[in-house]
Amino acid sequence: MQEHYYDDQNDEDDRSHSSYDCEESKDEYDETRDDYNMPMKPTNGDLKQHVVAVTIAVIAAVTTHAQIHGGFESWKNQLMNDWDALRSSFAGKRTDSSTRTGVPRAAPNGGAPHAAPVMNAIPADLRQKAVQKAVQDIAAAEDSSLAIGHARASAFRRTADLKFCYTDAFDSSQKAKNLVDLDFIIPLEPSVAVLHSYYLSDALGLDSSFVYDSVDTFGSFDSDIILKKIGAAIEEYEGEGLSTQRVRLIIESYVDSDLVDDEHVCLLQQYAANKRSGRSIRGRTKAYDQPHLSSFYDNKVVSTAVSSSREASDMMTPASLTFTGFATKFINLGAQPVNLYWDGGHISSGPKAGQIHTALVGAIPIMESIGTASFPGHSFFVTPSYDKDHVLRRWTVTEDDIVLYYDPLENLYTENQETEIQKLCDSGKLNLKQKFARDAWIVDRSFSRDYLVKTGRHYLSVFPQPLVPEVVQEIASSSDEGMMPMWGADFLGQVHSIETSELYFTAIPNALPKLSRDDFLPDVEQQRCLEMKKYRSSQVKGNGNISNSTMQLDIKVVSCAPRVLEVKRFLSPVEVQHLIDLASGSKGDVSMQSSTVMASGINDKKVRSSTKQVNRSSTGGWIHREQDALVDGIFRRVADLLGVDERMMRDQRPAHLIGTDDYESLPTHDRIVEAMQLLRYEPGEHYSAHHDFTYPSVFHRYQPKRYATVLLYLTGEGDVIENGIRRSRSKKSAADGESEDGLAGGETTFPRAITTEFHDGVKVKPQSGKAILFYNVLPDGNMDDLSQHAGEKVEAGVKYVANIWVWDPIIS
Numbered sequence: 001m002q003e004h005y006y007d008d009q010n011d012e013d014d015r016s017h018s019s020y021d022c023e024e025s026k027d028e029y030d031e032t033r034d035d036y037n038m039p040m041k042p043t044n045g046d047l048k049q050h051v052v053a054v055t056i057a058v059i060a061a062v063t064t065h066a067q068i069h070g071g072f073e074s075w076k077n078q079l080m081n082d083w084d085a086l087r088s089s090f091a092g093k094r095t096d097s098s099t100r101t102g103v104p105r106a107a108p109n110g111g112a113p114h115a116a117p118v119m120n121a122i123p124a125d126l127r128q129k130a131v132q133k134a135v136q137d138i139a140a141a142e143d144s145s146l147a148i149g150h151a152r153a154s155a156f157r158r159t160a161d162l163k164f165c166y167t168d169a170f171d172s173s174q175k176a177k178n179l180v181d182l183d184f185i186i187p188l189e190p191s192v193a194v195l196h197s198y199y200l201s202d203a204l205g206l207d208s209s210f211v212y213d214s215v216d217t218f219g220s221f222d223s224d225i226i227l228k229k230i231g232a233a234i235e236e237y238e239g240e241g242l243s244t245q246r247v248r249l250i251i252e253s254y255v256d257s258d259l260v261d262d263e264h265v266c267l268l269q270q271y272a273a274n275k276r277s278g279r280s281i282r283g284r285t286k287a288y289d290q291p292h293l294s295s296f297y298d299n300k301v302v303s304t305a306v307s308s309s310r311e312a313s314d315m316m317t318p319a320s321l322t323f324t325g326f327a328t329k330f331i332n333l334g335a336q337p338v339n340l341y342w343d344g345g346h347i348s349s350g351p352k353a354g355q356i357h358t359a360l361v362g363a364i365p366i367m368e369s370i371g372t373a374s375f376p377g378h379s380f381f382v383t384p385s386y387d388k389d390h391v392l393r394r395w396t397v398t399e400d401d402i403v404l405y406y407d408p409l410e411n412l413y414t415e416n417q418e419t420e421i422q423k424l425c426d427s428g429k430l431n432l433k434q435k436f437a438r439d440a441w442i443v444d445r446s447f448s449r450d451y452l453v454k455t456g457r458h459y460l461s462v463f464p465q466p467l468v469p470e471v472v473q474e475i476a477s478s479s480d481e482g483m484m485p486m487w488g489a490d491f492l493g494q495v496h497s498i499e500t501s502e503l504y505f506t507a508i509p510n511a512l513p514k515l516s517r518d519d520f521l522p523d524v525e526q527q528r529c530l531e532m533k534k535y536r537s538s539q540v541k542g543n544g545n546i547s548n549s550t551m552q553l554d555i556k557v558v559s560c561a562p563r564v565l566e567v568k569r570f571l572s573p574v575e576v577q578h579l580i581d582l583a584s585g586s587k588g589d590v591s592m593q594s595s596t597v598m599a600s601g602i603n604d605k606k607v608r609s610s611t612k613q614v615n616r617s618s619t620g621g622w623i624h625r626e627q628d629a630l631v632d633g634i635f636r637r638v639a640d641l642l643g644v645d646e647r648m649m650r651d652q653r654p655a656h657l658i659g660t661d662d663y664e665s666l667p668t669h670d671r672i673v674e675a676m677q678l679l680r681y682e683p684g685e686h687y688s689a690h691h692d693f694t695y696p697s698v699f700h701r702y703q704p705k706r707y708a709t710v711l712l713y714l715t716g717e718g719d720v721i722e723n724g725i726r727r728s729r730s731k732k733s734a735a736d737g738e739s740e741d742g743l744a745g746g747e748t749t750f751p752r753a754i755t756t757e758f759h760d761g762v763k764v765k766p767q768s769g770k771a772i773l774f775y776n777v778l779p780d781g782n783m784d785d786l787s788q789h790a791g792e793k794v795e796a797g798v799k800y801v802a803n804i805w806v807w808d809p810i811i812s
């Protein structure tokens with residue numbers, strides 16, 4: 001077993017690292033002090049490196065995160081004061097072996113008899129202030145409502161639902177139904193280092209992957225230091241164990257005490273306890289336990305009563321499905337980028353008969369992943385990106401094996417793998433960040449085994465993920481903190497009702513100018529609402545005089561697994577026509593182009609267009625919320641439908657303002673919605689079964705996902721488009737059996753939906769103004785493989801739909 005983590009520094013660094021806790025001399029302290037005012041650059045001396053790196057980390061953390069400038073001097077002074085205070089306070093104590101101050105004593109094997117001082121890195125009030133200031137800055141001073149997303153992103157904690165203490169069960173904070181305890185066992189190495197970094201990121205509220213990045217940049221501000229400190233403390237207290245208090249104090253030298261998570265402490269305590277024996281780490285989280293099919297048909301079943309009714313319901317069996325596809329995920333654990341190809345077998349006829357048909361799925365960068373929907377028996381292979389003829393690894397996928405790793409070291413024992421990785425790092429073929437990512441995958445892979453055993457599902461996210469709460473009935477109040485909520489789907493036909501103040505547009509406003517950033521300032525917004533009032537109504541065919549200020553929408557469950565809900569009359573005919581006008585170009589700027597699919601990492605038109613023909617043959621265009629007040633109203637209604645705050649759904653960089661003075665370069669990381677994607681299918685066009693989710697980069701702290709899809713149907717079965725105007729099939733012509741060439745086909749199918757009767761899954765018929773909402777993730781943060789869906793072939797007429805994809809916790 002390796003003694004140290006991430007020892008990718010040169011030997012000299014390494015040596016100084018191991019002596020970190022016990023051998024700093026008085027001189028070094030002084031030197032450090034001198035260096036303190038020097039330019040911020042890591043130096044060779046440990047202590048210096050530590051102090052400087054932590055200082056840089058602290059400052060960079062807050063500046064990166066908060067985008068503030070200034071305040072640096074006061075921080076530096078504060079830190080120096082702390083430093084001085086700590087030095088003097090430890091001066092008399094450090095040789096006193098009877099005093100357990102929480103600071104590890106000198107190691108028995110000699111060296112200067114003093115330990116590294118505890119440094120209170122960021123005083124809580126300062127951090128608080130910095131965050132506030134950042135939020136203010138981002139809000140452009142006068143508009144605090146624009147800042148909400150940022151505050152929410154700051155509150156994000158990837159480690160929120162992990163337990164390592166075992167002191168209490170999870171029950172009190174049950175966030176959604178059908179969650180069960182999942183105990184997992186993961187290898188001590190590298191799990192502790194990886195999870196420790198996640199905890200640090202969360203504690204510091206660092207944006208993006210700062211802690212992971214810092215492994216590269218600052219060398220010492222990573223798991224290494226703390227783990228080594230603990231390692232040294234273990235040596236010192238051999239046999240005595242390492243108290244919670246002591247571990248906590250060690251972490252507190254990096255993170256303000258308020259921010260230290262108890263579970264983080266317990267994780268490191270487990271490390272301390274098990275390091276010698278090499279025993280694994282034990283933890284607990286929550287997993288989604290898909291209720292038994294019978295509960296889908298039992299509208300009396302609520303919540304956890306499911307298990308008690310299980311016996312009686314064992315009779316019910318799911319209809320076997322004709323569709324056999326599933327998601328696949330390919331991970332590149334090697335030190336070079338690879339291309340992933342699908343091997344379509346021999347071409348049976350035509351001029352290319354006998355040749356192997358291959359299609360490029362995408363490029364996989366080092367330590368990244370890509371996915372595609374696949375079928376059993378499909379064959380894939382990877383090659384180096386520069387040599388497509390050199391096959392490195394080949395797989396034939398089955399439903400039992402959908403997460404596939406390309407690991408050139410897979411046949412080596414763990415220790416030998418570590419040696420090889422070390423060599424790759426030493427020779428510059430792998431950087432520390434990539435090494436970290438490899439470790440992150442190893443942890444993920446280990447967790448996913450326990451997840452599979454417990455749930456029967458493959459783990460398609462990257463462990464850990466915070467839980468997704470269920471929508472509470474107060475609109476827009478549930479998403480202020482934590483992950484975005486999901487509607488429950490306890491049984492088929494279950495109805496949730498919401499009140500929304502986003503009434504239907506029943507007439508087109510006289511003027512519909514584009515909205516700019518300032519139009520979202522609260523008073524401007526209020527003014528717009530007032531102006532729009534006369535065009536809106538709580539009834540689809542009403543007029544603006546109707547006095548109701550809200551209207552009710554019923555959200556009906558049409559599939560429990562996957563979770564699909566339907567809202568009839570979500571849009572008014574006027575709204576539908578407005579979107580069609582935008583799509584057909586009669587209102588200008590939405591340019592419709594051939595729809596493409598994600599071909600990860602590939603910027604090759606040929607690949608995209610060939611993929612298009614095979615899988616997705618519609619045309620599409622994007623409509624931004626800032627298009628006009630009507631579209632804005634639709635986005636607000638969608639926010640109410642989802643139970644999230646509409647302010648999270650703004651595109652804070654309206655596309656039409658790019659290049660103008662109004663184009664504010666606000667951070668986009670507080671945004672959760674994409675522009676609306678309008679699709680137009682002509683007869684014969686379709687979209688094959690796919691997932692809307694993609695796999696976020698392993699380096700991304702927030703692990704953003706397209707968690708929900710809202711699909712708006714503009715044309716319905718039988719509808720005709722004449723001169724750009726939608727007309728529903730008249731009752732008369734329908735009764736006469738007259739053919740009007742109206743829309744036929746084009747259902748949205750969920751071919752894997754679990755029911756007792758439908759072998760083809762659940763089909764949703766296009767109906768003008770109807771919306772469906774489905775979730776691409778499960779309450780435990782895993783991707784929902786069952787969310788796979790297709791746009792069936794349009795037989796006749798024109799199908800118009802609009803996709804609204806909503807991300808959690810932020811847009812990528």
Ligand SMILES: O=C(O)CCC(=O)C(=O)O
Pocket residue numbers: 679687692746747748749789790791792801803
């Ligand atoms: O057209 C449909 O019914 C589905 C479209 C879809 O799934 C998509 O565009 O992602």
Ligand SMILES: [Fe+2]
Pocket residue numbers: 690691692789
């Ligand atoms: Fe889709």
